[in-house]
Amino acid sequence: MGLAEYNRKRNFALTREPPGEAASEARQSDSALRARQFVIQKHAATRLHYDFRLELEGVLKSWSVPKGPSLDPKVKRLAMQTEDHPMAYADFEGIIPKGQYGGGTVLLWDRGTWEPLEGDPHRDFAAGNLKFRLKGTKLQGGFALIRLKPSGPRRGEDDGRSWLLIKERDTEIRDEATGIITDDRPESVATQRTLEEIASDRSHVWHSNRAQIDLSGIAGARPAAFPKALRPPKLAARKSPPEGDDWLHEMGIPGERLLCCADGGEVHLLGPTGTALPPAAARKRQAVADAVRLLPSATLIVDGTLAAVAPDGHANPKALARTLSGEGPDVLTYYLFDLPYLDGHDLRGVPLAERKALLDALIRKVAERTCLRYLDHLDGAGADFFREACRLGIPGMTSRPADSRYDARAGWLNVPCTAKTRPRPRKTVSGRS
Ligand code: MN
Secondary structure: OOHHHHHHHHHHHHHOOOHHHHHHHHHHHOOOOOOEEEEEEEEEOOOEEEEEEEEEOOEEEEEEEOOOOOOOOOOEEEEEEEEEEOHHHHHOOEEEOOOOOOOEEEEEEEEEEEEEOOOOHHHHHHHOEEEEEEEEOOOEEEEEEEEOOOOHHHOOOOOOOEEEEEEOOOOOOOOHHHOOHHHHOOOOOOOOOOHHHHHOOOOOEOOOOOOOOOOOOOOOOEEOOOOOOOOOOOEEEOOOOOOOOOEEEEEOOOOEEEEEEEEOOEEEEEOOOOOEOOHHHHHHOHHHHHHHHOOOOOEEEEEEEEEEEOOOOOEOHHHHHHHHOOOOOOEEEEEEEEEEEEOOEEOOOOOHHHHHHHHHHHHHOOOOOOOEEEOOOEEOOHHHHHHHHHHOOOOEEEEEEOOOOOOOOOOEEEEEOOOOOOOOOOOOOOOOO
């Protein structure tokens, strides 16, 4: 593989398309007028509730509605926003095993399509005021989801996750005095079964921890419990790139090293030494945890660099600081380069090149519109790669032995670009240095 080919394919990983372009592309394929899926799943978990899910931005935006939807416009139902779910979840009816995240019985209560009543649904969702029409089997007509402004003594506690679900006035309304839709129609829209019938059927059990990636036959993969402690390999600084075909070279990303551990639906964030981030720092990086949760395995550990791409198309530390403090138009991107644990298997003894191949396959399975990106590499040709990295104005490169284990003796290197190794900027180039 030549460098030109590498750069043609990979520059986006560092300099990506400007956010404006990415957004307009998203709108094109997710046009405001297109009918999207909706699904309501009745969920007998610790407490019975209805999960209200609307397809938007390539995922199912989700709310937990304790009392379920009402057709009476006078009734306002509390809807707590929960994490995005993958589109594949829209078809699920069955049992989530006890002890797993959301364990309990799930009944497909209603489903169909939805469309915005007015305006741009992306903007209205972000603004917390989304009006839409449902075309389902049980629910029809206009509804509104209105985000509550945090206030009073609970201010700050729910992070703006409380919404109200309200029926709009139209021909599809029904006064609750004359009947309640969730009582009248308790059955599954898919199978006409009751919750009890589904609960007694063991044939539909959802194992959210199935990565659908075959780990048998991977030398070095060891069935093991989730590691209690993790020591991420460190990068030693070096002045010149290592030579030889048994090295994998990656572009250096100006950002912060971040590990994510997903264990049974919970995602924990760790810093470069393997210790948990403080709660406030983890909250600022909530979008990363949400994206990692969409990967098709409930137990995994990924290692990567969190960066923010500024409107000029380049990742830089200032943009990251801006984004984490909730300001600026920058796009948060999590570049993943390692996978030490997956789906009940310790992969720390698997050669790096194979861990990366598994990671690549895993990331391909999630919606393209998450902030997750696979950080690709070049095999060998370190000197050429280094020259190219410096020419592109990237901080440097990372070189890792293709067969390295994920441990203290991994032998990973960081080769920074310096004033000496960078070609002199041409006079005609203005702006960035
Ligand atoms: Mn639920």
